[in-house]
Amino acid sequence: MRTIAVVGTSLAGLRAAQELRGRGFDGRLVMIGAEPPYDRPPLSKDFLLGKVSADDLALAGQDDLDALAAEWHLGVRAEKLGREGVTLGDGTTVAADGYVIATGAVARTLDAARDLSGIHTLRTLGDAVALKAALAAGPSSVVVIGAGFIGAEVASACRLLGHEVTVVEAMPVPLASVLGARMGAVCGDLHAENDVRLITGVPVAGFDGDGRVTGVRLADGRELLADLVVAGVGARPAIGWLTGSGLAVDDGVLVDSGCVTVNPRVIAVGDVARYRCPLRGGRVRAEHWTAASEQPGVAVANLLAGSTVTHFARHGYFWSDQYGRRLQFAGVATEDVRIAEGDVASKRFVATYHRGDVLAGVFAIDSPRPFTRLRRALRSLGEPRR
Amino acid sequence: MIRACSVSELPEGEALRLPGPVPVSVFHAEGAYYALDDTCSHQDASLADGWIEGCYVECPLHAARFDLRTGAPDCLPAKNAVRTYPVVIADGVIYVDTEARQEVA
Numbered sequence: 001m002r003t004i005a006v007v008g009t010s011l012a013g014l015r016a017a018q019e020l021r022g023r024g025f026d027g028r029l030v031m032i033g034a035e036p037p038y039d040r041p042p043l044s045k046d047f048l049l050g051k052v053s054a055d056d057l058a059l060a061g062q063d064d065l066d067a068l069a070a071e072w073h074l075g076v077r078a079e080k081l082g083r084e085g086v087t088l089g090d091g092t093t094v095a096a097d098g099y100v101i102a103t104g105a106v107a108r109t110l111d112a113a114r115d116l117s118g119i120h121t122l123r124t125l126g127d128a129v130a131l132k133a134a135l136a137a138g139p140s141s142v143v144v145i146g147a148g149f150i151g152a153e154v155a156s157a158c159r160l161l162g163h164e165v166t167v168v169e170a171m172p173v174p175l176a177s178v179l180g181a182r183m184g185a186v187c188g189d190l191h192a193e194n195d196v197r198l199i200t201g202v203p204v205a206g207f208d209g210d211g212r213v214t215g216v217r218l219a220d221g222r223e224l225l226a227d228l229v230v231a232g233v234g235a236r237p238a239i240g241w242l243t244g245s246g247l248a249v250d251d252g253v254l255v256d257s258g259c260v261t262v263n264p265r266v267i268a269v270g271d272v273a274r275y276r277c278p279l280r281g282g283r284v285r286a287e288h289w290t291a292a293s294e295q296p297g298v299a300v301a302n303l304l305a306g307s308t309v310t311h312f313a314r315h316g317y318f319w320s321d322q323y324g325r326r327l328q329f330a331g332v333a334t335e336d337v338r339i340a341e342g343d344v345a346s347k348r349f350v351a352t353y354h355r356g357d358v359l360a361g362v363f364a365i366d367s368p369r370p371f372t373r374l375r376r377a378l379r380s381l382g383e384p385r386r
Numbered sequence: 387m388i389r390a391c392s393v394s395e396l397p398e399g400e401a402l403r404l405p406g407p408v409p410v411s412v413f414h415a416e417g418a419y420y421a422l423d424d425t426c427s428h429q430d431a432s433l434a435d436g437w438i439e440g441c442y443v444e445c446p447l448h449a450a451r452f453d454l455r456t457g458a459p460d461c462l463p464a465k466n467a468v469r470t471y472p473v474v475i476a477d478g479v480i481y482v483d484t485e486a487r488q489e490v491a
Contacts, residue, residue, distance in 0.1 A: 042429070060464055071449060290449065293462060301473065319447055326447070368446035369435040375439060 001097040001265075001266075001303070002027045006070075007078045008102030008238075009033025010040070011268025011289065014059055016100045016296035017068050024306055029070040030094050032086060034077050035124065037065075041289055043128040044153040045321050048135070050140075054125060063325075078103065081245040081266075082227060098303050100296075101242070101253055101268040103262075105235035106288060107258060110145070118142055118213035119229040121148055121383045131230065135161060139228035142166070143216045145204055147174035147188065149320045151232030156322040157197050165196045166224055166232075168216065170203040180333040182350055183363050187327065194323045235287060250274070253287045258308035259299035267299040278313040280332065283307045288318040315378055316368055326368065330375040331361030341370050390421075390473075390480040401443070403434035410484055413454050416441050420454040421471040421482040428452060428464040 004020060004027065006013045014037040017029060018340065035060040047051040072086060079382055080087040085095035087270045094254060106292035107121035120131045135142075135158065147169035149283045158165045169188075171177070176184035191198040199218070208215035216224045238254040246252040248259050250276030259267050267356075268275075286295075298312040315329040334353045343347030350370045353361035359378050363373035387402060390412045396402055399400040401413045407442035423444075424432050433448035438444075442451045442460070450464030457467040472483040 011462075046429075059465075064391065064465070085454065289463075293449075318448075328447075370447040372435065372437050372444075 002023070003030065003094075003096040004028070004098040004303070005030040005094050005096035007081075007086055008035050008098040008100075008104055008270070008272070009072075009074065010037065010104050010270070010292070011037065011059060012292040012296055013037070013100065013102035014270075015173040015293055016102055016267075017070060017268055017301055019296045019300040020100075020304075021068055023300060025304060028032045028096075030073065030096060031066060031068075031070045031091035032076065032078055032088060032094065034075065036074055038125055040123075041319075043125065044122055044150055045157060047128050048154070050132075050156040054129070057125065057218070062245050076377065077329065078241050081242055083207060084240060088108045097265060099266045100299070100303070101239070101247075101266065101272060102270050102292075102296075103272050104236040106270040108231075108234045108236055110204065110231050110233065112204075113213075113229070113231065115211075116207055116213045118207050118212065118227060118230060119207065121231050122154060123232075123235060123298045134228055135163065139236055141165060141225045142228045142230070143168060143224050144232060145216070145232045146170075146232035146234070147164055147191070147198060147200070148178075148232055148234070149175070149318070150231070152191070152322050153226065153320060154230050155191060156194070156230060159196050159323070163228075165224075167191055167196060167198045168202065168204055168218065168224070169198065169200045170241060172201040174198070174200065174334045178333065179329060179363055180335065180337060180353070182337050183333070184349075187322075187367075190323050190325065190347070212246065215380045233341070235271065237285065238272070239272060252282065253297075256308055257311040257313065258302040259295050259312055260302050260308050264307055266301070269299045275312060279315060288316060315375075325366050327363070328371045328375075329361070329363045329364050329370065330371075331359070331378050333363070334360045340374065342367060370378070387474065387481045387483050387485075388400055390482050392474060393478045393480060396480060398440040399438050401434040401438060403432055403437070404482065404484075406484070408484075412473060412480055412482055413438060413443060415443075415454055419473040419475065419480055421473045421484075422452065422454065422457055425468070426450060426452075426464060427466040427468050433468070457466065 009365045038057040062227045081171045085093045107123035111118040122262045142163045142165045144151045144167045173184040176189040205217045205219045212310045253268035271287045277284045314329045320327040337355040340350045340352045348366040350364040362374040403411045411424040411487045413420045426445040435446040436443045457470040474481045
């Protein structure tokens with residue numbers, strides 16, 4: 001291959017570029033992205049708290065970027081992928097022999113919020129800058145919609161900044177779909193323990209306000225005063241630009257277990273990729289930092305080989321920092337949860353998930369050392385030998 | 387020089403965190419002893435809690451790997467090296483010269 005275009009310049013796109021050069025690709029490398037590469041996880045934590053600046057978020061120093069010897073098209077979006085190449089928002093078309101799709105995901109928004117100011121989402125640096133400024137203006141009451149990781153982290157940051165916070169979650173138990181009901185409930189308790197009100201099992205019905213939000217209406221008729229709302233209601237893959245590309249797209253770009261699309265010259269990695277997971281049996285999108293960091297190694301090897309010669313078969317791993325505590329999870333949650341170390345009451349423990357005799361997952365709060373060891377055990381148990 | 391522990395207290399593949407204003411950790415890997423700044427250069431996590439494999443320690447939080455010999459990271463998310471310190475073994479005791487910070491790689 002003489003030219004490879006990487007579309008999307010966040011973690012997965014940058015890692016793909018590094019892997020391409022690391023694996024000896026010495027042709028023309030074109031990087032296309034709306035934004036320069038920066039790290040997102042701190043946006044909902046240390047960035048809101050003012051502990052890190054935008055500069056600290058850079059994923060690579062100038063030397064590292066220069067070492068990629070790439071041609072950069074930044075501040076521009078890809079609008080179409082077709083036979084002639086990638087067409088960009090500024091009218092440029094980049095023709096390549098191989099393509100890396102790493103366009104990520106965009107925050108879901110609530111339709112009812114469309115005409116009101118004061119309702120935020122948190123996905124990009126721009127979102128975080130806007131939210132930080134809104135918090136600095138001293139809102140009297142913050143409502144966070146969604147008690148998933150983003151919602152919980154934002155609630156935690158707002159609380160640490162001294163704001164009055166209410167979290168609204170439509171599901172009966174926060175994070176149950178990810179951690180199981182028992183550990184989800186443990187995480188839910190963190191809110192009350194830190195003087196944040198958590199309302200569960202009630203969807204949001206709408207908002208009050210004229211121009212600017214003044215309250216949140218719940219489906220059970222309750223009304224919450226709010227002059228700042230953060231909607232942490234998930235993300236959807238950025239696939240609109242692939243209409244007409246001939247690629248299979250359904251809640252993500254469909255790829256095989258090696259992150260390769262129906263066209264062996266096109267791979268997809270990170271949040272946008274819906275890959276066939278050998279460990280879980282079906283197709284999944286892994287919307288986590290670690291997957292975005294690790295998938296490109298596999299995908300790029302396959303792109304350069306011209307076919308799927310290696311597979312992405314690693315257990316999912318993610319972390320979250322909330323209320324000064326460190327949460328870590330790896331693998332798959334099952335009903336069979338056991339406390340392996342520590343105790344739940346003190347919020348310092350390691351829980352393991354089992355499927356019969358097989359270790360399926362690990363969840364820990366403030367226990368990095370035993371967590372790491374169990375995560376390793378999980379990795380070696382679950383990974384098929386190559 | 388500060389006393390870390392006796393050699394017998396730090397088996398191969400283990401690490402010990404020495405608390406202080408700048409926490410330093412001593413590692414026993416591949417038959418040798420190394421001392422590094424304990425805090426990952428990427429984000430607040432203790433490398434002594436990490437996973438030691440070969441001459442590397444993997445941060446327990448985000449899996450950045452640091453070379454125990456040089457303190458240099460070999461993958462994201464860490465971009466900066468951690469400092470290393472000389473280790474001296476005398477009479478079965480491990481000492482770390484925390485005054486003599488070595489230049490980062």
